Amino acid sequence: MRVLISFLLLARAFTLIDWENIEKALPTIQLEWLLLTLLFLWLSNATSGLRWGKIMQVGGFISPLIEYVRWYFSGGLINQGLPTTFGGDSYRAISAYNHSNRNPSISPEQAPNLKLSFYNVALDRSLGFAGNSILGAIGLGLGGYIFNDWLGTTGWILCILMIIGTGLISLLLHLQFSKQIIQNTLLKLDIHNGFQPTIYAWGWPNVIFQIPVAVFIHFLTLAAYWGCLKACHVDAPIESLLIGIPAISILMILPISISGWGIRETSLVSILGLWHLDTSLVILSSLLYGLITLITFLPGLLRLLVKKNST
Numbered sequence: 001m002r003v004l005i006s007f008l009l010l011a012r013a014f015t016l017i018d019w020e021n022i023e024k025a026l027p028t029i030q031l032e033w034l035l036l037t038l039l040f041l042w043l044s045n046a047t048s049g050l051r052w053g054k055i056m057q058v059g060g061f062i063s064p065l066i067e068y069v070r071w072y073f074s075g076g077l078i079n080q081g082l083p084t085t086f087g088g089d090s091y092r093a094i095s096a097y098n099h100s101n102r103n104p105s106i107s108p109e110q111a112p113n114l115k116l117s118f119y120n121v122a123l124d125r126s127l128g129f130a131g132n133s134i135l136g137a138i139g140l141g142l143g144g145y146i147f148n149d150w151l152g153t154t155g156w157i158l159c160i161l162m163i164i165g166t167g168l169i170s171l172l173l174h175l176q177f178s179k180q181i182i183q184n185t186l187l188k189l190d191i192h193n194g195f196q197p198t199i200y201a202w203g204w205p206n207v208i209f210q211i212p213v214a215v216f217i218h219f220l221t222l223a224a225y226w227g228c229l230k231a232c233h234v235d236a237p238i239e240s241l242l243i244g245i246p247a248i249s250i251l252m253i254l255p256i257s258i259s260g261w262g263i264r265e266t267s268l269v270s271i272l273g274l275w276h277l278d279t280s281l282v283i284l285s286s287l288l289y290g291l292i293t294l295i296t297f298l299p300g301l302l303r304l305l306v307k308k309n310s311t
Contacts, residue, residue, distance in 0.1 A: 009262025013283050016269060021280040030231045034292060037227035041296040044220035045076055051213065052092070052124040059120050059197040060112040061100045071095045073300035080259045080294050089125070093117040112193060119191045123201045131214025132246045134162050135222070139242025146240075146274045166211055170204040221245060228285040228292070237275055244271040261290060 046069055053068030074095075075088030097117040140155025172178040179195075186194040200206055222245040229236050248267050252260030265286045272282050 006258045006262040009266050013262065013265040013269065013286075016279050017283055018280045021278065022284055025232055025281055025284060028233065029288075030233075033227045033231035034288065037224045037231070037289065037292050038296060040220045040224035040227060041293060044217050044224065045072060045296060047213070047217050047220070048072060048124070048128065051127065051210075051217075052121065055120045055123050055197045055201055056096055056117070058200040059116055060193050061096050061117065061120075063096060063099050067099065068092075068096065070300070070303045073297050074303040075300070077294075077297035077300035077304070080297060089121045090118075093121045096120075113190065115189065115191050116194055119186075119194050120197050123197055127201055127210055127214045128217065130162070130166065130211060131216075132218045132249050134159060134211070135215050135218045135242060136246030136250075137162060139239055139244075139246060143237070143239025143243050163211075166202070166207055169202050170207045173199055173203045218246065218249070221249070224292070225285070225289050228289045229282070231288065232281045232285050234277055234281045234285060236272060236277055240272050240275045240277070244268055247271065259290075264290065 049069035049072030050065055052072060053063075053065040056063070056068060057065075071092040075092040077088070078091050079088035094114070094117070097112070097114045100112060137155050137159035141152055141159060142155070144151030144153075144155045173182065182198070183195050186192075186198075201210060222241050225245055226236065226241055244267075248260070248264050248271075251263050251267055254263075265283050268286050269279050269282050273279060
């Protein structure tokens with residue numbers, strides 16, 4: 001069903017294409033911009049892998065940071081063939097747990113459990129969602145005028161509210177009564193040692209570092225798509241991408257297509273079309289972005305093959 005939905009959405013996008021424009025654009029695509037896209041996507045995912053790795057280490061999982069980055073890329077590759085990110089997230093949670101579980105320096109009583117591994121992946125995802133949402137609110141503040149004058153103000157209000165919200169979360173982690181509730185809840189869920197990585201991700205003063213990093217990671221993703229547009233000679237206003245890319249990132253979480261194919265193309269055409277950008281070239285840019293995303297995660301294939309051979 002999801003393959004069918006992706007196919008239908010892509011088919012719908014293709015009906016919007018002026019093939020003469022594509023024929024003229026293909027020979028003039030600037031490869032240097034596509035290489036820059038590849039670099040931006042690699043930096044975005046490598047930084048995400050390092051962030052997740054630090055969360056895991058704080059939770060008691062003993063593996064070098066480079067291993068977490070490798071698992072992150074392998075998980076990203078798995079997600080390219082799935083309707084949501086859950087498959088890849090499950091892979092990296094289980095891989096990190098199995099690696100720590102086999103470590104002879106950790107006694108069975110002290111070894112972190114699988115629930116904690118999944119919880120730490122969720123912490124990583126929560127930071128990513130926060131960074132993406134704040135970036136989208138900034139975009140709405142800058143470009144909301146394209147919809148309605150009041151939407152620009154709404155965007156800045158949402159941005160301020162989300163920043164205040166991160167501060168409140170941090171505060172709750174340090175107030176004694178709420179701290180006790182959180183710790184007791186984690187223990188009841190059998191997520192032992194889960195409070196330490198929670199503090200690392202959302203506690204004070206770590207949140208001052210974590211939120212800008214999360215925003216920066218998603219800005220790199222935005223820059224990657226900008227590179228695809230530039231490769232196709234499309235000059236998109238920064239506010240259009242600040243609105244479009246975070247919105248697409250949220251839509252791609254929905255389990256209705258394969259790795260967002262079709263959703264990305266049709267949605268970006270609708271959003272960027274408000275700035276009167278060439279529909280055909282926007283779709284071509286989106287297809288190139290999808291292909292480069294797949295190439296970005298190909299190094300994760302080596303980790304998957306090594307694990308398969310070892311078993």
